[in-house]
Amino acid sequence: MADDVQATWPTKTHYRYAEINGRRIFYREAGDPNSPTILLLHGYPSSSHTYRELIPLLSGRFHVIAPDNLGSGYSDHPDPDKTIYTFDLLADHVSGLIDHLKIDQYVLYMQDFGAPVGYRVMLKDPKRVRGIIAQNANAYLEGMTDQKQAFFRNAQEDRSPEHVASLYKHVSDEAIKYKQYLRDVPDDRRDTMSPDTWTHDLAFLRTESDRKIQVQLFQDYYSNLLAYPKWQAFLRKNKPPTLLVWGKNDPVFMASGAEAYLRDVPDAKLHLIDAGHFAVEERPVVIAQHIVRFMESDLK
Numbered sequence: 001m002a003d004d005v006q007a008t009w010p011t012k013t014h015y016r017y018a019e020i021n022g023r024r025i026f027y028r029e030a031g032d033p034n035s036p037t038i039l040l041l042h043g044y045p046s047s048s049h050t051y052r053e054l055i056p057l058l059s060g061r062f063h064v065i066a067p068d069n070l071g072s073g074y075s076d077h078p079d080p081d082k083t084i085y086t087f088d089l090l091a092d093h094v095s096g097l098i099d100h101l102k103i104d105q106y107v108l109y110m111q112d113f114g115a116p117v118g119y120r121v122m123l124k125d126p127k128r129v130r131g132i133i134a135q136n137a138n139a140y141l142e143g144m145t146d147q148k149q150a151f152f153r154n155a156q157e158d159r160s161p162e163h164v165a166s167l168y169k170h171v172s173d174e175a176i177k178y179k180q181y182l183r184d185v186p187d188d189r190r191d192t193m194s195p196d197t198w199t200h201d202l203a204f205l206r207t208e209s210d211r212k213i214q215v216q217l218f219q220d221y222y223s224n225l226l227a228y229p230k231w232q233a234f235l236r237k238n239k240p241p242t243l244l245v246w247g248k249n250d251p252v253f254m255a256s257g258a259e260a261y262l263r264d265v266p267d268a269k270l271h272l273i274d275a276g277h278f279a280v281e282e283r284p285v286v287i288a289q290h291i292v293r294f295m296e297s298d299l300k
Contacts, residue, residue: 008060013052017074020096026074027067027097028052030059036130036295037103040066041094043112043136045176045201045214046278047073050111054280057288062295065106067097069117071213073204080209085216087113087224091120098128105130107295110137111280112253113217116224119231126234131241131299133291134261136253136277139231143257149225156222167218171211176201184249184276192282235264242268243294245287247279269294 013030028048038058040051048066055064068075070093071085083089094117098106107130110118115137122129138144155167169175177198185193205211235242242265246258255272262268271290275282 010056011059013055013059015074018097018100020093020100023070023076023078023093025067025070025076025093025097027065028055029063029065030055031061031063033063035061035063036299037063037065037106038109038133038291038295039098039103039106040064040109041111041114041118042066042069042072043114044217045072045171045180045205046112046197047075047200047204049073049200050197050278050280053284054288057284058291061292065097065101065103067094069093069113071210071217077204077210077213080212080216085213086220087116087120087217090217091117091124094118095121095124104128107131107133107299109133109135109291111135112137112277115139116221116227119227119234123230123234126238129238129240131243131294133243133245133294134258135245135279135287136247136250138253138257139228139235140257140260141225141228142260143254144225145252145254148252152218152222152225155218156220159219164215164219167215168211170218171205171214173198173202176205181278181281184247184251184278185282189282193278194281197278197281232264235261239265239267241294241298243290243298244268244270245279245290246270246272247275247277247282248272249275250277250279252277269298 011030013028017024017026042050047068051066058064069090071077105128108118181197244258244261248255280287
């Protein structure tokens with residue numbers, strides 16, 4: 001892709017906390033608050049750390065906010081035996097952070113778990129949404145394999161001790177490193193994937209309690225598939241300016257999920273890039289270039 005986006009000097013990223021609903025929520029903030037705001041929502045098993053390279057590429061032009069979900073990264077991790085983790089709960093804390101920071105309008109970047117959190121946030125207050133950037137952020141059944149749909153349905157419905165125990169293998173060290181980060185990356189490009197990714201994530205999955213948080217979210221994930229029609233109706237009704245920048249090598253949230261968005265937002269800009277599920281880790285510069293073009297043309 002020709003580089004027709006001029007580089008700008010980044011601003012310093014600040015590392016902050018806010019008390020939201022009685023919990024400490026960590027977030028990264030960079031850029032001029034008077035510039036258009038981009039809110040970056042992370043996926044599983046990551047945190048705002050996944051945006052550490054993207055933020056400096058955007059902060060010279062935009063105001064960038066990237067929170068850690070409740071139970072992830074540096075945000076509070078309430079005991080899952082006392083607090084049941086759901087996507088509604090995560091979204092409530094993101095909405096609370098938006099209110100706390102007095103963000104009147106924003107463009108929402110979503111990846112993986114960022115989609116179910118983000119759609120809940122947008123549906124709660126659609127008037128604040130200036131646009132959507134979806135990076136492997138599924139909202140259509142076509143974008144998810146039958147096998148993965150069955151996995152989430154069974155996670156919700158089968159609460160037998162044996163089945164629940166089987167979910168923990170998905171939060172093992174091996175699963176995080178290889179099935180999440182390295183699975184989609186060809187051997188000759190693995191040097192684009194920083195070991196900081198899985199090392200950072202695994203640091204927050206060391207305890208049984210932290211792993212249980214993620215298992216509870218697996219158990220709630222099927223609620224998102226049931227909510228897809230509502231999310232799609234939101235897109236059809238509001239037609240937000242939409243950028244689809246999608247790693248086409250993702251075997252879980254497939255490129256067909258990106259293409260499906262065009263049914264409801266036909267003017268969306270679609271870019272299938274040569275990357276996997278964590279495209280922002282592999283190709284942050286390419287993604288930043290697409291974002292700058294989108295922000296400076298479609299949102300004028």
